[in-house]
Amino acid sequence: MKLNCVVVDDSSIQRMIIAKLVNNNQNLHLIGDFSNAIEAKSCMAIHNVDLIFLDIEMPVISGFDFLDGLKVKPQIIFITSKAEYAMKAFDYDATDYLQKPIAIDRFNASVKRAIDFHLLKKENKENEGEHIFIKSNLKKLKIFTSKIKWIEAFGDYVRVVTEEDTNLVLSTMKSFENDLSKDKFIRVHKSYIINIDKVERFNSKYAEIGMTKIPLSRHKKEDLVRALSFS
DSSP states (O other): OOEEEEEEOSOHHHHHHHHHHHHTOTTEEEEEEESSHHHHHHHHTTSOOSEEEEOSOOSSSOHHHHHHTOSSOOEEEEEESOSTTHHHHHHTTOSEEEESSOOHHHHHHHHHHHHHHHHHHHHHHHHHOSEEEEEETTEEEEEEGGGEEEEEEETTEEEEEESSOEEEESSOHHHHHHHSOTTTEEEEETTEEEEGGGOOEEOSSEEEETTEEEEOOTTHHHHHHHHHHTO
């Protein structure tokens, strides 16, 4: 098994170095290397990419801005000359953070981490049902979607409410809309996405999940009725 990957770095020398490391690693397949985020995004619209080796400081569109514009995010290994971005990098759920110059052993260890995580996701998906991974309090958590009650906008964060607990995630409602099944989840308000299997009662203003009343935006009642009829 090989991970399809791309390299994004505005330095031609650094791209050449990283591309060589990728080509020498038997677990990686290089789809392409790019000097800017626009070219990389165009490639990813055509090819399935599992892993991005990404520089942070690039002209016009930084590495962070590039990730903000992706609807579906592969695994990310940041590669930069500065340590100061490390905390922010892991807010983006990075698999690893490598500082230039890159040692071969450190690079291979980072790739192994990406491989292990890829295999874990694949195994869990096959054996344990549909789920997503979220980053909360600097930890990766696996959340089974069948246990999610609702998703709620909470300032710069998103609150994920499940049958067991509640977690705050630095993300967007749009990102969760893209990740969750449209057959089971519906956005009923700008600040709420609900699991239609958890709805107990509803009227023109609210959907009730347990003791909680989730507000419905205007015209969303029809969408909810339609979703419930197919559930």
